[in-house]
Amino acid sequence: MDTTPVWFMRQAGRSLPEYRALRERHGILDICRTPELAAEATLQPVRRLGVDAAILFSDIVVPLEPMGVDLAIVPGVGPVIESPVRSRRDVDALKPLVPEEGVPYVLEAVRGLAATAGVPLIGFGGAPFTLASYLVEGGPSKNHSKTKAFMYAEPAAWHRLMERLGESVLAYLRAQAAAGAAAVQLFDSWVGELSSEDFRRYVLPSVGRIFDGLADLDVPRIYFGVGTGELLGDMAEAGPDVVGVDWRVPLDEAHRRTGPQVALQGNLDPALCLAPWKVVESRATEILARAPKPGHIFNLGHGVLPETDPSILHRLVELVHMRGAEKLYG
Numbered sequence: 158m159d160t161t162p163v164w165f166m167r168q169a170g171r172s173l174p175e176y177r178a179l180r181e182r183h184g185i186l187d188i189c190r191t192p193e194l195a196a197e198a199t200l201q202p203v204r205r206l207g208v209d210a211a212i213l214f215s216d217i218v219v220p221l222e223p224m225g226v227d228l229a230i231v232p233g234v235g236p237v238i239e240s241p242v243r244s245r246r247d248v249d250a251l252k253p254l255v256p257e258e259g260v261p262y263v264l265e266a267v268r269g270l271a272a273t274a275g276v277p278l279i280g281f282g283g284a285p286f287t288l289a290s291y292l293v294e295g296g297p298s299k300n301h302s303k304t305k306a307f308m309y310a311e312p313a314a315w316h317r318l319m320e321r322l323g324e325s326v327l328a329y330l331r332a333q334a335a336a337g338a339a340a341v342q343l344f345d346s347w348v349g350e351l352s353s354e355d356f357r358r359y360v361l362p363s364v365g366r367i368f369d370g371l372a373d374l375d376v377p378r379i380y381f382g383v384g385t386g387e388l389l390g391d392m393a394e395a396g397p398d399v400v401g402v403d404w405r406v407p408l409d410e411a412h413r414r415t416g417p418q419v420a421l422q423g424n425l426d427p428a429l430c431l432a433p434w435k436v437v438e439s440r441a442t443e444i445l446a447r448a449p450k451p452g453h454i455f456n457l458g459h460g461v462l463p464e465t466d467p468s469i470l471h472r473l474v475e476l477v478h479m480r481g482a483e484k485l486y487g
């Protein structure tokens with residue numbers, strides 16, 4: 158590409174009227190499990206916004222179901238787990254994911270999209286800590302105290318849980334790449350809860366094995382979390398090609414923290430997209446000025462908020478393409 162590439166986390170979903178229309182007819186998990194519907198939801202933002210990549214429409218909890226987890230996604234709440242994982246026995250009861258058997262509909266959606274999307278398709282999975290946070294809490298949580306209590310109280314069971322989830326997520330991402338995903342993103346949305354020391358002890362080994370296990374494939378690997386300013390160096394050490402950065406740390410400072418061996422993705426505050434265009438324009442321009450050159454994928458620092466006007470996102474794509482080209486070649 159001859160300019161800065163741009164896509165948005167949660168570019169599909171509730172900010173788009175066409176997604177809301179689809180959701181009136183189908184539950185979110187039904188969309189995830191029906192390749193034609195998942196493909197339609199994936200392509201909606203590509204058509205409307207002009208982004209440079211599609212992200213598979215699914216959810217991080219989708220592969221947990223064939224692992225034996227009884228789950229629902231409750232509108233306005235998030236994933237809810239019927240029987241939380243709170244002991245070594247619960248951990249051992251999780252079945253390893255065999256993607257072709259457990260989530261054939263995901264792989265079918267990826268194959269179809271890889272052939273027709275017209276832009277690269279990003280596959281994704283939830284990272285072990287973030288998946289564990291839903292499994293242990295039983296649902297969304299503000300401070301993830303049950304998850305951390307389990308981690309501190311039963312380190313052996315915790316490591317087994319990280320290992321089991323890590324192996325399954327690795328198999329899941331490899332299967333998506335084999336089906337045609339051009340890049341993969343590991344969402345560790347809530348790992349910013351941890352100190353660097355605890356991240357290194359309780360999380361880094363399993364994440365490192367995921368990125369190592371993808372190294373022989375020719376797909377860029379992105380590692381993303383929220384509130385991870387203090388972890389950026391550790392996250393780079395886990396071995397991804399790209400580290401996602403939220404809005405709390407400017408990209409030039411993030412670049413110092415990760416080192417030059419990884420590219421950066423980010424980092425406009427999603428709430429800025431609710432402000433007038435002039436404000437969005439000036440903040441986006443500032444981000445481009447502070448981004449590494451080359452080695453920057455423009456994105457928000459977290460997902461698009463449901464109340465966002467999609468026309469702002471469309472203008473943002475055009476702005477990034479114009480200013481990115483000036484920065485790289487002007």
Ligand code: CP3
Nearest residue numbers: 166167168169170185215216217232233234235344346460
């Ligand atoms: O374009 C896209 O990125 C959409 C595909 C996508 C969804 N979930 C669909 C979805 C992706 C990449 C995800 C990942 C996901 N799911 C993450 C990691 C990304 C992040 O935001 O940090 C997490 C933590 C989850 C768990 C989850 N699922 C949450 C927190 C919610 C929101 C709950 C709510 O209603 O506010 C969900 C539900 C969900 N997943 C929705 C969508 C479009 C909205 C619910 C709906 O349509 O009913």
